[in-house]
Amino acid sequence: MNEANDTQDDELLSRYLDDELEAAEADRLTERLAREPALARRLESLRGADDATRALFARLDELPLPSGVTEMLTADEPRAPATVVPIRRPFAPRLVELSLALATSLAHVFGRYADRLLEGPGSAPGAADTLAAGTVPAGSALHALLEEQPSGASVTLADGTRGSVRLTFADADGNWCRQLDLENARRNVNALACRRDDRWQTEFLAFGEPAGGAYQPASAPAVAAALASLLGDGAVLGADEEAAVLAADWMKKQ
Amino acid sequence: MNKQQGRSFAARRQELVGILPNLRRFALSLAGNLADADDLLQSTVERVLERGLPDTAELLPWTLKVCRNLWIDEIRARKVRSRAAADPALADEQVLEGEADAEGKLALREAEAALAGLPEEQRAVLLLVAVEGYSYRDAAELLDTPIGTVMSRLARARAALAKELGPADAAGGRDG
Numbered sequence: 206m207n208e209a210n211d212t213q214d215d216e217l218l219s220r221y222l223d224d225e226l227e228a229a230e231a232d233r234l235t236e237r238l239a240r241e242p243a244l245a246r247r248l249e250s251l252r253g254a255d256d257a258t259r260a261l262f263a264r265l266d267e268l269p270l271p272s273g274v275t276e277m278l279t280a281d282e283p284r285a286p287a288t289v290v291p292i293r294r295p296f297a298p299r300l301v302e303l304s305l306a307l308a309t310s311l312a313h314v315f316g317r318y319a320d321r322l323l324e325g326p327g328s329a330p331g332a333a334d335t336l337a338a339g340t341v342p343a344g345s346a347l348h349a350l351l352e353e354q355p356s357g358a359s360v361t362l363a364d365g366t367r368g369s370v371r372l373t374f375a376d377a378d379g380n381w382c383r384q385l386d387l388e389n390a391r392r393n394v395n396a397l398a399c400r401r402d403d404r405w406q407t408e409f410l411a412f413g414e415p416a417g418g419a420y421q422p423a424s425a426p427a428v429a430a431a432l433a434s435l436l437g438d439g440a441v442l443g444a445d446e447e448a449a450v451l452a453a454d455w456m457k458k459q
Numbered sequence: 460m461n462k463q464q465g466r467s468f469a470a471r472r473q474e475l476v477g478i479l480p481n482l483r484r485f486a487l488s489l490a491g492n493l494a495d496a497d498d499l500l501q502s503t504v505e506r507v508l509e510r511g512l513p514d515t516a517e518l519l520p521w522t523l524k525v526c527r528n529l530w531i532d533e534i535r536a537r538k539v540r541s542r543a544a545a546d547p548a549l550a551d552e553q554v555l556e557g558e559a560d561a562e563g564k565l566a567l568r569e570a571e572a573a574l575a576g577l578p579e580e581q582r583a584v585l586l587l588v589a590v591e592g593y594s595y596r597d598a599a600e601l602l603d604t605p606i607g608t609v610m611s612r613l614a615r616a617r618a619a620l621a622k623e624l625g626p627a628d629a630a631g632g633r634d635g
Binding site for chain 2 (some may be wrong): 212217218223250251254255256258266268270271273274433
């Protein structure tokens with residue numbers, strides 16, 4: 206077999222892998238594969254190249270997005286008015302897609318970190334475990350963080366976890382939501398929690414590794430997708446707007 | 460005149476978030492290393508947010524084209540083309556350390572180096588077809604290339620990767 210034939214066969218096998226052969230061509234190739242072991246090995250070799258490529262690109266989703274990109278996608282709308290009132294909107298079909306993507310990301314994140322999630326620091330549940338429970342108990346340090354602290358303030362919770370709120374916004378139904386970071390020596394958590402019926406409920410959790418002070422979310426695209434899917438048509442609150450909401454004890458936007 | 464800006468900023472932003480993973484993979488396939496890919500990703504997002512897209516355009520293909528055009532402009536303007544092999548990114552410590560076993564990490568490094576050694580146009584077509592699942596016709600349209608070229612580039616890309624990654628007896632011809 207010469208080089209030209211090898212090249213021809215590679216194209217044929219490549220089209221076979223991509224399901225781009227006509228039915229008759231595919232039948233002829235299937236017959237050849239059955240009687241030419243070298244050709245069958247070559248097919249597996251090319252398939253292996255695809256597998257390696259997919260594995261490599263899949264890793265990309267685990268790396269944090271450039272901060273410039275996340276800032277652009279969570280920034281206030283250009284020339285937005287100073288006071289932004291979220292507008293109620295009907296449930297959009299687009300959100301179904303985002304939610305599906307989010308569910309996939311979450312399954313991925315939890316699949317990878319389930320073991321760590323279960324290893325709490327000692328026998329008492331830590332702040333991250335409290336978040337994972339769904340509803341943040343009133344009276345807990347985490348509840349106080351969400352309820353009382355302005356964005357940017359960092360507090361140390363009872364289990365040694367450092368916690369801070371990143372930003373505050375209203376969802377499409379006018380419920381107040383906050384993005385927060387928790388970090389201790391073993392893990393960090395990026396979470397979104399919304400205040401519904403006077404209780405803070407976890408909407409999203411992603412677990413990552415602490416990185417020497419630099420926050421590295423486990424799945425930055427998933428965090429960004431979760432934020433965008435919750436964010437109403439309004440914008441993230443500025444410091445003054447947030448202070449007013451805190452002072453009004455989280456009176457729901459109408 | 461403003462069909463290009465027919466969608467609101469908020470709507471564009473939400474839609475863009477949904478396609479960021481695809482866009483970033485495509486940027487990496489063009490750039491060949493993470494640093495340039497993320498610069499390209501950022502420029503693309505910025506461009507689409509600023510200028511929007513026609514109401515009739517589908518977001519993902521349109522955005523990928525914007526990304527490709529920006530990359531070509533970058534090459535023409537700055538002549539910057541670096542190889543991921545010289546700046547490994549995906550297989551190194553930026554990936555969550557505890558999750559990567561040594562063998563898997565090594566395999567990733569090899570794959571990354573092999574992929575970085577491919578010509579940019581082969582990487583792009585391999586990403587679109589083998590990873591993103593585009594048909595040859597759609598990949599050809601997106602890359603503004605004849606279908607026959609897509610076909611031959613794919614075969615060459617796979618053959619080159621198989622040679623780099625496969626066992627010695629799978630690397631060359633098939634007679635032995």
